[in-house]
Every structure is written in C-alpha cells, then in structure tokens.
Amino acid sequence: MILICACAAGRHDLVSEMNWGLLGHDWAVNLLKQQIARDAVRHAYLFTGPPGVGRRTLAVRFARALECTQPPAPGESCGTCRACQQIEDMVYPDLAVIQAETEGGILKIDQVREVNHSLSLKPYQSKYRVALFLRFHEANLNAQNALLKTLEEAPAYAILILTADNAEQLLPTIVSRCEILRLRALPLEEVNSHLQKKGAAPEDARLLAHLSNGRPGYALRLLNDPDTLKSRTERLNDLQRLMPATRVTKFAYAEKLARDKDNFRRVLLIWSSFFRDVLLTTSKADAPLANVDRTEEIAALAKRLSMQQARRTVSDLEQAVERLEKNVNARLLAEVILLDLPAATASR
Numbered sequence: 001m002i003l004i005c006a007c008a009a010g011r012h013d014l015v016s017e018m019n020w021g022l023l024g025h026d027w028a029v030n031l032l033k034q035q036i037a038r039d040a041v042r043h044a045y046l047f048t049g050p051p052g053v054g055r056r057t058l059a060v061r062f063a064r065a066l067e068c069t070q071p072p073a074p075g076e077s078c079g080t081c082r083a084c085q086q087i088e089d090m091v092y093p094d095l096a097v098i099q100a101e102t103e104g105g106i107l108k109i110d111q112v113r114e115v116n117h118s119l120s121l122k123p124y125q126s127k128y129r130v131a132l133f134l135r136f137h138e139a140n141l142n143a144q145n146a147l148l149k150t151l152e153e154a155p156a157y158a159i160l161i162l163t164a165d166n167a168e169q170l171l172p173t174i175v176s177r178c179e180i181l182r183l184r185a186l187p188l189e190e191v192n193s194h195l196q197k198k199g200a201a202p203e204d205a206r207l208l209a210h211l212s213n214g215r216p217g218y219a220l221r222l223l224n225d226p227d228t229l230k231s232r233t234e235r236l237n238d239l240q241r242l243m244p245a246t247r248v249t250k251f252a253y254a255e256k257l258a259r260d261k262d263n264f265r266r267v268l269l270i271w272s273s274f275f276r277d278v279l280l281t282t283s284k285a286d287a288p289l290a291n292v293d294r295t296e297e298i299a300a301l302a303k304r305l306s307m308q309q310a311r312r313t314v315s316d317l318e319q320a321v322e323r324l325e326k327n328v329n330a331r332l333l334a335e336v337i338l339l340d341l342p343a344a345t346a347s348r
Contacts (some may be wrong), residue, residue, distance in 0.1 A: 033075030049183030052218025169309030
C-alpha cells in the first residue's frame with residue numbers, strides 16, 4: 001500500500017514530462033521516479049507545503065507514473081494513454097477522489113468509510129486502486145481515525161494519496177506511517193519567468209508571483225481567473241474605505257460578509273495578506289511583499305501603525321479564519337473584526 005499526504009493547486013498544463021510536468025520540486029520527482037524504477041515504492045508518503053505549491057499535482061503525476069500502460073521509461077508516464085489521461089482528469093475507474101465539499105469545510109468519516117469499502121475490491125483494469133484524499137487536514141478526528149485503520153489493513157494493491165497543509169495537522173499515528181516530502185515555495189523569479197512563458201505581461205507576472213509567494217499552482221490559478229484578481233482589488237479597496245468608516249458602515253458591511261462564509265473566508269485571507277505586508281514594512285524585514293501593487297498604501301499605513309498594532313491585526317485576522325471554520329457566529333465575528341481594524345487611513 002502507498003499513502004501520499006499532500007496539498008496542491010489545480011491542474012497544470014502538461015509541460016516537460018522530464019519532471020512530470022511540474023515547475024520545480026525536481027528532487028521530489030526524482031526520488032519517486034527512482035523508487036518506482038527500483039520497485040521500492042514506500043508504504044506511505046506525506047507531501048506537505050502551502051496550498052498551491054504543487055502537492056496535488058505531484059500526487060496525481062505519481063499516480064500516473066504508477067498506472068501508465070505505455071511508460072517510456074521506468075518511473076515515467078507517457079501522458080497520452082487512456083490511463084494517464086483519465087487520471088489527469090480525475091475520472092479513472094480505479095481512482096477515487098475524496099475531499100470536503102468546500103475549501104475550509106469538513107471531510108467526514110462517512111467519506112472515508114465509503115472509500116475503505118471500495119479499497120477492499122480489486123482494481124478494475126490496472127495494478128492499483130488509488131484513493132486521493134485532498135486537503136486531508138480538513139478531516140475530522142473520526143475520519144482520521146478511520147483512515148488510520150485503513151492504513152493498517154489495506155491490501156497491497158491499494159494506493160492512498162492524501163493532501164494536507166502540514167504534518168502537524170494530522171494525527172501523529174498517521175504521520176509516523178508516511179515518508180514525508182516537504183515541498184517548498186519556489187523563488188519568485190522562477191515563478192515570474194514561468195508566468196511570462198504562459199503569456200502573462202511582465203508586470204502582471206511580477207504581481208502574480210508575489211501574490212502567490214512562490215506557489216506556482218496558485219499563481220497559474222490567478223493568471224487563468226481574472227475575476228479572482230478583480231475581487232481581490234475590490235476587497236482591498238473596501239478595506240481602505242472601512243478602516244476610517246463609522247460604526248454604522250462597518251455593521252452594514254459585516255451583515256453582508258456574514259451571508260456567505262466562503263466569501264467571508266476569502267476576504268479575511270486577502271486582508272490578512274495586506275496586513276502581513278504592513279507588518280513586514282513596520283519591522284523593516286528583509287522579505288518581499290505580496291501585494292506589490294499596493295506598496296504606497298502599505299507604506300503609508302506602516303507609518304501610522306506600530307509593529308505591535310500591525311502584529312495584533314494580523315493575528316486577529318488569522319484567528320478569525322480559524323474561528324469561521326469552527327462555525328462561530330459569522331455576523332458577530334465580522335462585526336468584531338471590522339470594529340478592531342486600525343482607524344488609521346492610508347492614502348492611495
């Protein structure tokens with residue numbers, strides 16, 4: 001049995017199969033290729049790293065290399081056979097994909113139990129049955145315990161592929177059964193160059209590389225989804241307007257935020273990213289800003305806030321994301337966050 005714990009961004013275009021089509025992470029690809037070639041694939045793997053760094057893509061390409069019917073070399077996949085194409089599209093008969101219904105939701109025990117049953121059946125048409133658990137850090141405790149039982153009892157043909165942000169979010173008993181591969185963000189210039197090759201204008205590529213913090217999958221998602229960037233601009237404009245706003249205006253905005261928890265979560269993440277840049281600026285840290293198109297606003301606000309104020313705001317926003325995922329009263333949470341925003345204004 002093989003277990004991969006991982007996280008990643010959406011599907012990448014098929015480029016250079018020499019590295020399984022991934023940007024970066026050559027060491028991880030080479031390690032897995034060698035294990036396949038030597039018929040020494042481990043019992044379990046744990047791929048960790050920030051969302052959008054390429055974890056899910058690595059897991060899918062690993063599955064392809066294992067199941068390819070026409071491999072050009074051991075540890076490689078052709079990318080064109082029916083198995084490769086179906087795995088890439090997540091519709092392979094011997095592949096099950098399990099995840100929480102929404103990002104930030106809960107992966108439940110019933111989902112794990114259903115897969116446990118399917119893994120007891122032999123593969124339809126290939127060597128392995130593959131179960132891909134995405135964002136497994138969203139699994140509740142019962143679901144994690146159910147998976148642990150599967151890890152201990154699954155047949156040799158079962159391949160479990162999980163995704164997770166980091167090992168600390170999973171039960172130690174699960175982590176201890178995995179070979180851990182920690183994926184890191186790539187240099188910004190590498191992501192910048194890749195985006196330009198994908199057709200992005202130089203200034204757009206620079207912004208997306210910074211916004212992604214070196215996560216190629218997330219950068220490509222932004223490149224291919226202009227609406228997400230437009231929404232980010234609107235939410236940052238809202239933030240500038242809300243900081244000096246009256247209590248009545250803030251309460252009205254809080255009511256609107258609370259209607260859609262998924263949108264509320266996205267807004268919190270955008271604002272948190274902005275205030276992390278403010279904190280970096282106030283502390284004079286030697287680190288690149290994410291919101292490079294807002295440097296004037298960030299610098300102006302950093303002059304008005306102390307490092308302690310900036311740090312507290314970042315902490316409040318990050319904790320708000322965690323509380324929202326625990327089903328607290330969204331309206332009350334939104335009101336508290338808006339009332340606690342720094343009152344300082346930042347000219348554009």
